[in-house]
Amino acid sequence: MTAALALGDDALVLSHRLGEWAGHAPVLEEEVALANIALDLLGQARMLLSFVGDEDQLAYLREERAFRNVQLVEQPNGDFAHTMARQLYFSVYQHLLYEELAAGEGEFADLAAKAVKEVAYHRDHAEQWVLRLGDGTAESHERMQLGLDALWRFTGELFEPVGGVDIDRSALSDRWLAAVTSVVERATLTVPSGPQSGAWAAGAGRQGLHTEPFGRMLAEMQHLHRSHPGASW
Amino acid sequence: MAAVTADQTTQGTAGTAEEAEAAHLATFDAAVAADDRIEPRDWMPEAYRASLVRQMAQHAHSEIIGMQPEANWISRAPSLRRKAILMAKVQDEAGHGLYLYSAAETLGTSREELLDKLHAGRQRYSSIFNYPTLTWADVGAIGWLVDGAAITNQVPLCRCSYGPYARAMVRICKEESFHQRQGYELLLALSHGTPAQHEMAQDAVNRWWWPSLMMFGPPDDASAHSAQSMAWKIKRHSNDELRRRFVDICVPQAQVLGLSLPDPDIRWNEKLGQHDYGAIDWTEFQEVLKGNGPCNEQRLTQRRKAHEEGAWVRDAAAAYADKHSARPGTAGAAAQPVEATA
Numbered sequence: 001m002t003a004a005l006a007l008g009d010d011a012l013v014l015s016h017r018l019g020e021w022a023g024h025a026p027v028l029e030e031e032v033a034l035a036n037i038a039l040d041l042l043g044q045a046r047m048l049l050s051f052v053g054d055e056d057q058l059a060y061l062r063e064e065r066a067f068r069n070v071q072l073v074e075q076p077n078g079d080f081a082h083t084m085a086r087q088l089y090f091s092v093y094q095h096l097l098y099e100e101l102a103a104g105e106g107e108f109a110d111l112a113a114k115a116v117k118e119v120a121y122h123r124d125h126a127e128q129w130v131l132r133l134g135d136g137t138a139e140s141h142e143r144m145q146l147g148l149d150a151l152w153r154f155t156g157e158l159f160e161p162v163g164g165v166d167i168d169r170s171a172l173s174d175r176w177l178a179a180v181t182s183v184v185e186r187a188t189l190t191v192p193s194g195p196q197s198g199a200w201a202a203g204a205g206r207q208g209l210h211t212e213p214f215g216r217m218l219a220e221m222q223h224l225h226r227s228h229p230g231a232s233w
Numbered sequence: 234m235a236a237v238t239a240d241q242t243t244q245g246t247a248g249t250a251e252e253a254e255a256a257h258l259a260t261f262d263a264a265v266a267a268d269d270r271i272e273p274r275d276w277m278p279e280a281y282r283a284s285l286v287r288q289m290a291q292h293a294h295s296e297i298i299g300m301q302p303e304a305n306w307i308s309r310a311p312s313l314r315r316k317a318i319l320m321a322k323v324q325d326e327a328g329h330g331l332y333l334y335s336a337a338e339t340l341g342t343s344r345e346e347l348l349d350k351l352h353a354g355r356q357r358y359s360s361i362f363n364y365p366t367l368t369w370a371d372v373g374a375i376g377w378l379v380d381g382a383a384i385t386n387q388v389p390l391c392r393c394s395y396g397p398y399a400r401a402m403v404r405i406c407k408e409e410s411f412h413q414r415q416g417y418e419l420l421l422a423l424s425h426g427t428p429a430q431h432e433m434a435q436d437a438v439n440r441w442w443w444p445s446l447m448m449f450g451p452p453d454d455a456s457a458h459s460a461q462s463m464a465w466k467i468k469r470h471s472n473d474e475l476r477r478r479f480v481d482i483c484v485p486q487a488q489v490l491g492l493s494l495p496d497p498d499i500r501w502n503e504k505l506g507q508h509d510y511g512a513i514d515w516t517e518f519q520e521v522l523k524g525n526g527p528c529n530e531q532r533l534t535q536r537r538k539a540h541e542e543g544a545w546v547r548d549a550a551a552a553y554a555d556k557h558s559a560r561p562g563t564a565g566a567a568a569q570p571v572e573a574t575a
Contacts, residue, residue, distance in 0.1 A: 012313075019316075022304035022323050023535065026543020027550075028297065028331055028344075035324035042317050049313075056312050080546045135556065136549025143545070224369055225311045231427050233312040233419075 002068070003108070003164030005058075006206055008048030009069035012059060013214075014090060015041035016221055017077055026080055033125055037087075040118040047111055060225035064215050065208040072154035074205070074214040078147065081133050081140065085147030087126035092179050093158045093172075095123045100167050108165075127183045134187025141188065148184065149192045156197030160206055265466050270396035273339040281465055284458065285395050286340050287356070288467065290347045293333035294358035296326045298351075298532050302366040303375060311369060318415050319372060325408045332404065336397040352537045360518070361448050363526030370423055370430075370437035376416015377490075378438070378445040378483070384409050385479045386449065389469035398467075417486065424491045431491075438487070439495045446510075447518045449476040480508045 018038035025031040049055040072090055077083045098119055101112035133144040159173040184191050204210070225233075248256075257276040264271060271277055300323050307323065310316035334344040350356040361379055366372065387409065390402040423434035450456055450472040462468035470478075480499070487494050498511035520526065 016308065019307045019320055022307055022320070023300045024539045024542075026539070026546035028327055028334070030546075031297075031300070031327035032324055032331065035320055035327065039317060039320050039324070042313065042320065046313050046317070059313055060311075080543070132550050132553040133546070136551075136553045137545065139545050140549030140552075220308050224309045228311070228427060228429060231311075231430055233315055233422060233426075 003162050004048045004051040006068040006162045007108070007165075008045050008052070008058075009067050010073050010090075010094075011041040011048065012045035013067070013069045013217070014073040014086075015039075015045060016217065017073065017075075017086075018083075020077055021083070030080075037122050037125065040115075040122065044111070044115050044118075051107075056225065060222045064210055064218055067205075067208065067210065067214070067218075069205050069210075070154070070157045071205040071211050071214075072151060072157065074210060074217060075151060075154065076213050078150070079143055080129075081143035082147040082150065084126055084129040084133065085144070085151050087122065088130050088148075088180065088183065089151060089155050089158070091119060091123040091126050092183075093155075093176055095119045096172055096175055096179070097165075097167070100172070101165070104166075106166065130183055130189070131187045134184070134189040144187065145189050148189060149194075152192035152194055152196060153198050156195070157205060162206060265394050268392075268394075268466070270399065271394050272396045280461070281467075282340055284462060284465070285398065285467060286337060286342050287458075288462075289333055289337040289340075289398055290342075290350070290356050291358060293330050293337060293347065294351045294356060295362065296330040296333060298358040298362045298536060300326045301532055301535060302362055302364070302528075303372060305366050306369060306372050309369070310372075315419070322376075322412050322415065325412070329405050329408070332401040336401045339397045348540065352533070352540060354524075354533065357522075358532075359448065360521045360526060361444050362532060363521050363529045364440070364444050365528050367440075368433050368437060370420065370433040371441070373416045373419035373423060373434065374437035374441040376412050376414075377420055377486070378416075378441045379448065380409050380413040380416060381483065382445045382448040382479055384413055385475050385482070389475075392466075392469060394466040417490070420490055420492065434490075435492050438492050442495050443513065443517075444521075446476055446479070446513055447515075449473070449479065451515065451518070477507055480510050484508055 015038045018034050018041070021034045021038075022031065025034055045059075046055050049058045052058060072086060075086060077086075095116065098112040098116040101108045102116050103109075130144060133140040135141070158176070159169045161169055181191050258278065261271070261275070261277055261281075264275070271281075303319060303326075304323050307316065307319055310319050334347060337347060338344065347356065351358065361382075366375070384406060387402055387406050391399055391406055393399040393402065420434050420438070423430040425431075450459075453459060453471045453473045456472055459468065459471060463471070483494065484499060496511045498509065500509055501507075502509045521529070524530075
């Protein structure tokens, strides 16, 4: 229950954020790619939420404090580098997590086996862009470093324990750091040195404590559904 | 095109340039008359090339500008199922833009060049996208009416004389037909939903009906490019012919939807075997075309902004590709453009 909600909300919220890029991407190929990733995540979210209950009730009728996603995925898009930093941090984590879940025999094994192929692409997409932006022009290098730095403090939460997901979190964290470090260094960038969590970011999202932009995101997402109680769409 | 290529016909011909030109034209005309496809390496009249570039560019631009009014509702889609459908639809439109810009490239004109012309206001996109999407039901009305009109216009383009355009259109029409059905199904759900949902659906149809009829272009006697395009088989049916076909398709569909069309003059004409419909306000059409529609400024401004704000990303990708093409084997694969896998 807890796990499906946590993983489902991660996918739902990140999908929503990526959907905000539609019509604003820097190049037409990225309109296609970002929408593709958003659609994969939305598909995962719908399956995971359906383990818990009605997908629309869960997505549209819960208050902010009832969401269990990590704070990383709710962070606003910022510029393209900022979005790619968020994608790198999250997709590497999700890829490693799903690989492990797919290899196990838990309740998420089937879903993870399917999703891991999608997420491998998301990870590749993010890594390629971090390389290009880091090792592109002076401006792109600076923007990419700013994105990595700004979101670093939200990464610690990825490794907080989630009830129902039985994996070695500290090993996951080590593998994540090694993978991210390798990409960041190849991109001629620096792995941020600050703490991976602040007073409010250590496991807070999983307990329903979110950041200010999240309330606005939900207001927009839920408004129409809530305006017509009981209606079918 | 089954006929010989331009290169072959010029080889060993001792005639004058005029004779060669006349021979090319005769080959081209014969190919068009025989319903053969003209391919990129075939000789073609400059005016034919220019006309195709104009039409394909306008079509490609319409796909990418057309993403805006629908993307406007992605973040507010009222169910996760609808959200997935809408995101997939907007993604398809970006994909259609890609096919069409690529097809236009076969005529020797780059995507960058065409985008520059769009941003400078020197090439058009379909005027329909200068209308706003004010409610969720507008997403349905766009699918049913706007995509429906587009399909009516575009299905004949699958038989267009220019090969790359015709082939792109086959794929596009398949996806458009899915878009049209989702719009119809969305409106059906609203029309049979709560009174407020029904009213939302009717209001959207009222606002989108007339602009959709205008999508077929000016009446035949006032259409600037029609006659030549028909002769070249770029275009297969006249504007008015297609418009009438569209009305005939929509009238029974509106009845099933339980929605009315905002035209008291629509009635079945027994003698002609088709529907009559009321007079279209061509003044509105001309005004929107001139840039005075409700969203002309907004659509172009957003497009320019996305392009300008993305310049540093494109520059970075180019700089990275330059650096790494000089060092083969280091990160060559990463220098390729990123494309979706699914």
